[in-house]
Amino acid sequence: xxxxxxxxxxxxxxxxxxxxxRYLTAESFGFKVNASAPxxxxxxxxxxxxxxxxxxxxxxxxxxxGRYLSAEADGSVACEAERPGPDCxxxxxxxPDGRWVLQSEPHGRFFGGTEDRLxxxxxxxxxxxxxxxxxxxxxxxxxLSVSRRRYVHLCPQEDEMAADGDMPWGVDALLTLIFxxxxxxxxxxxxxxxxxxxxxxxEPESHACYTLEFKAGKLAFKDCDGRYLAPVGPAGTLKAxxxxxxxxxxxxxxEESHPQVVLVAANRRYVSxxxxxxxxxxxxxxxxxxxxxxxxxxxTKKCTFxxxxxxYWTLVTHGGIQATATQVSANTMFEVEWRGRRVALKASNxxxxxxxxxxxxxxxxxxxxxxxxxxxxLINRPILVLRGLDGxxxxxxxxNQLDTNRSVYDVFHLSFSDGAYHIRGRGGGxxxxxxxxxxxxxxxxxxxxxxxxxxxxxxxxxxxSGKYLRGGASGLLRADADVPAGVALxxx
Numbered sequence: 001x002x003x004x005x006x007x008x009x010x011x012x013x014x015x016x017x018x019x020x021x022r023y024l025t026a027e028s029f030g031f032k033v034n035a036s037a038p039x040x041x042x043x044x045x046x047x048x049x050x051x052x053x054x055x056x057x058x059x060x061x062x063x064x065x066g067r068y069l070s071a072e073a074d075g076s077v078a079c080e081a082e083r084p085g086p087d088c089x090x091x092x093x094x095x096p097d098g099r100w101v102l103q104s105e106p107h108g109r110f111f112g113g114t115e116d117r118l119x120x121x122x123x124x125x126x127x128x129x130x131x132x133x134x135x136x137x138x139x140x141x142x143x144l145s146v147s148r149r150r151y152v153h154l155c156p157q158e159d160e161m162a163a164d165g166d167m168p169w170g171v172d173a174l175l176t177l178i179f180x181x182x183x184x185x186x187x188x189x190x191x192x193x194x195x196x197x198x199x200x201x202x203e204p205e206s207h208a209c210y211t212l213e214f215k216a217g218k219l220a221f222k223d224c225d226g227r228y229l230a231p232v233g234p235a236g237t238l239k240a241x242x243x244x245x246x247x248x249x250x251x252x253x254x255e256e257s258h259p260q261v262v263l264v265a266a267n268r269r270y271v272s273x274x275x276x277x278x279x280x281x282x283x284x285x286x287x288x289x290x291x292x293x294x295x296x297x298x299x300t301k302k303c304t305f306x307x308x309x310x311x312y313w314t315l316v317t318h319g320g321i322q323a324t325a326t327q328v329s330a331n332t333m334f335e336v337e338w339r340g341r342r343v344a345l346k347a348s349n350x351x352x353x354x355x356x357x358x359x360x361x362x363x364x365x366x367x368x369x370x371x372x373x374x375x376x377x378l379i380n381r382p383i384l385v386l387r388g389l390d391g392x393x394x395x396x397x398x399x400n401q402l403d404t405n406r407s408v409y410d411v412f413h414l415s416f417s418d419g420a421y422h423i424r425g426r427g428g429g430x431x432x433x434x435x436x437x438x439x440x441x442x443x444x445x446x447x448x449x450x451x452x453x454x455x456x457x458x459x460x461x462x463x464x465s466g467k468y469l470r471g472g473a474s475g476l477l478r479a480d481a482d483v484p485a486g487v488a489l490x491x492x
Contacts, residue, residue, distance in 0.1 A: 014137075016131040018113075024044065025044050034115055058091075063136075069088065070087040071107065073107050077111065097130075146253060227240040229250065301455065320360070344372050378421075387409070431447060
């Protein structure tokens with residue numbers, strides 16, 4: 001099956017937090033490094049690269065500068081090297097509590113310190129040389145077993161997670177990484193956590209927390225007993241195996257989770273490819289044939305719809321729409337017009353997609369009426385994590401308001417209501433807009449919010465006032481933006 005950008009492995013970016021809860025930072029001025037930042041922003045993001053010499057050493061590259069961390073023989077450290085030399089080689093030594101120790105490979109000393117007093121000269125490991133790994137990527141993704149080339153998904157009947165999916169289709173394939181006590185938990189779409197024995201539990205107990213390890217750009221999950229998660233048996237049940245070192249069976253890729261949507265036409269029936277190659281609004285239930293993977297082109301902002309049968313929607317003769325294209329082209333791109341609770345789709349011939357009397361879709365309309373409008377429903381985000389330009393959305397301590405600049409994130413619950421969404425936070429309270437556009441999270445009644453998928457991986461959220469939710473200098477979530485761009489766009 002052609003990928004055409006369907007399966008993008010996420011580049012693992014992370015922050016390193018020292019024993020005083022400050023992040024390793026690469027400064028532009030003088031290429032100095034310090035551990036003074038209280039939160040994870042652009043300057044605190046790092047990428048781990050394998051040593052080109054195929055050894056056990058790794059390289060630490062600043063995402064912000066594009067330069068490499070180095071340690072000299074006298075212990076001085078900097079992030080100045082544009083190309084990695086011998087002094088850029090470090091060994092990662094995972095500790096029993098999940099933290100890392102970074103040891104200079106050529107000099108044998110340990111890297112650590114506080115604030116602007118960082119060095120790589122320690123001969124023994126103390127708390128100052130311990131670093132917690134904090135992933136900087138959006139935590140909702142698909143998990144692909146490297147050895148089986150199968151996707152992990154929730155199996156509700158068997159009450160387990162298994163790596164047996166050819167495609168990450170439907171809500172069951174969504175996983176959320178939860179940062180908990182310096183470790184990570186794997187949270188399923190129904191808000192349960194994976195234990196190392198394969199069971200799913202409601203609380204993130206110690207046996208449901210894992211230390212992350214990186215190997216050749218892949219991820220491994222080590223449990224509290226030092227064993228690694230792997231797909232086990234013919235069904236690929238995900239649990240900790242016997243191995244205490246990660247091999248191919250214990251390695252996983254994290255892949256970007258694109259929005260998966262269903263569309264409902266004016267006849268109140270689901271758009272589907274169940275009865276063949278023609279895209280038609282003729283089904284009464286939403287299953288795989290009624291689910292479409294929606295991808296947005298970063299340059300044109302137009303989108304494609306990919307079906308479970310392995311084809312993109314494409315414009316054919318006389319304006320027909322069929323799910324037969326195996327490659328992205330101009331005829332597979334559709335412009336989305338956001339019309340409140342409904343959307344309209346314009347094809348490459350400049351005409352709007354409408355529902356004909358027999359239910360088939362065709363791009364033959366010059367104007368938008370009832371037959372040209374569709375309800376578009378996001379199905380693979382029952383739980384929602386939002387990240388803006390300044391950080392994640394999180395409950396403000398001691399308040400009903402929401403912060404937009406946090407390093408940690410809260411998980412919110414999403415429900416759909418006739419083209420709009422209701423968002424619930426901690427304690428079951430609903431989001432609503434209060435005075436002066438401030439968004440609050442303790443409502444007894446739900447407020448309708450409209451989602452507009454404006455860019456790849458980013459959406460705009462419109463309140464009932466017509467204004468868009470945004471972050472900003474105050475760090476508060478507010479509904480007062482006129483344009484869905486910049487601080488009013490959210491990774492989801």
